[in-house]
Amino acid sequence: MTLDLAAPVEVLAKALIxxxxxxxxxxxIADQVEAALRACAHLEVTRLGNNVVARTTLGRAERVVVAGHLDTVPIASNVPGRWADDGxxxxxxxxxxMKAGVAVQLSLAAALxxxxxDVTWVLYDQEEVEETRNGLGRVSRERPDLLQADFAVLGEPTGGVIEGGCNGTLRVDVTVQGKAAHxxxxxxxVNAIHHAAPLLQALxxxxxxxxxxDGLKYREGLNAVGISGGIAGNVIPDSVTVTLNYRFSPAWPLEEAKERVEKFVQAAFTAHPETLERWQAAPDELALVYSLVWTDEAQACRPGLDAPLARSFAAAVEATGAESPRAKLGWTDVARFGVLGIPAVxxxxxxxxxxxxxxxxxxxxxxxxxRAGLEAWLTS
Structure with a gap:
């Protein structure tokens, strides 16, 4: 098949699905996107792995990036796509x-x-997996010149409302030590699983x-998202690992967010002196032992809505009848633009x-x- 960028945007979205x-x-999908964009004479196209970057070079006073990821989570009997409710x-x-968002971007890239x-259209891979594989991260490391811009829009699903910034995310393995026995x-x-109870209670x-x-409200969250331990059905477990996920607001730099988690874990155990006493009285005078290993970290991004281009974008979108901007409660790749010093929504x-x-x-x-909101802003 060949992607038809001139088709109605919803038809293009289904073709991508x-x-x-x-x-x-x-x-x-990257091959199809690259081929379709290379057919547009007004765009300069660069392929880096399965990441495709298309740029206008009109000499405009301002440049914006409009980005979206090509990948999805695993399929669940929902490909190919289908229409419902009479279309x-x-x-x-x-x-x-976010293939509806990618369809919007491809449709406009061809039409405008x-x-x-000047617009840089970025279509990248591996957003739905660990941060180290992220295609936008690869582009920023290997070809940062392609991302130079005054403002960025990320087409993550927002219900058609501008969402400023994003929460950061941390994952850490907290391992509590015990002593094995029959x-x-x-x-x-010493049963390590039992002695992880203070942490679970604190959570x-x-x-x-x-x-x-910056006027937007970000809800945080700290949760256990995994637990593992035990050797066999007849052995007292000598260790247990509880995986925590902290979703933190843009108020905290990454290192301060990590310190907040460390203090929380420490307080969880020291708040229960009776547990400490049991551990200190354990065989061989085994004392309280726990360790933290960070397994994933991504910093938050401030809203950036005070930037002039952000204000003009918000005005154009609200003119279409959309709600006022709000906070993005999950982590998104706007944080990568924040690291580059580019305001992003x-x-x-x-x-x-x-x-x-x-x-x-x-x-x-x-x-x-x-599509109408973006087009109105990019042509105003």
Whole structure:
């Protein structure tokens, strides 16, 4: 198949859904996107792995990046896509996250031969997996010149509302030590799983904060997202690892966010002296031992809505009837633009609560509205 960038934007979105592109398997969709963009005489196209960058070079006073990822989470019997509600709704993997947003970008990239601002269209791979594989990260490391801009828009699903900045995210493995013994003689050992209880109790009692940054409210979260331990059904476990995920507001730099988690874990154990006493009285005078290993970290991004281009963008989008900007509560790649010193916002079609769902779907009207909003700004 060949992508038709001149087709109605919702038809283009379905064509993209029909191209399976689970993270790590984006070659075919990247080939199709590259071929379609190279057919546009007004664009300079660069391919880097399965990342495609297309740029106008009109000598405008301002340059903006409009970016979106090509990959999806694994398919759940929802490819190819399908129409519902008499064509008013598009179903399928990626309908929300984020092939509808990519369709908007490709449609406009082909149509806007004379935008009032130079535009860099970035279509990248492996966003839905670990940070080290992220295609936008690769472009920023290997060809940072391609991302130079005054402002950036990331087409993540926002329900057609501008969402400023994003929360940061941290994952850490907290390992609690014990001592192995035969379960028939449990008093000879120290049960690490039992002794992780203070941490789990503290997490149960944790109350998420809502922190205002530049007029937008970001809700935080600290949760256990995994636990592992134990050797066999007749052995007292000598260690247990609890994996924590901290979603933090742009109020905290990355290192300060890590310190907050470290203090929380320390306080969880030291707040229970009776547990400390049990451990200190354990066989062989085994004392309290726990360790932290960071496994994933991505800093937050401030809203950036005070930048002149951000204000003009917000005005153009609100003129289409959209709601006022709000905070982005998850982590997105706007944080990468923040590191580069480029103000960035999220703006795309689709209800983010339906992202990754088996019944992932997007209203056709919203795909059209987001396209209209971007077009109005890029031609004003």
């Amino acid at each position: 029909d191209l399976p592109s689970v993270s790590g398997d984006e070659r075919e 008013a709704t598009l179903w399928g993997r990626g309908a929300v996250d 031969t004379e935008p009032t601002r 379960s028939a003689r449990s008093w000879k050992g 149960e009692e944790y109350e998420a904060e809502t922190i205002e940054v 999220n703006y795309g079609p689709g209800d983010p609560e339906l992202a990754h769902a088996d019944d992932e779907r997007c209203a056709v009207s919203q795909i059209r509205e987001v």
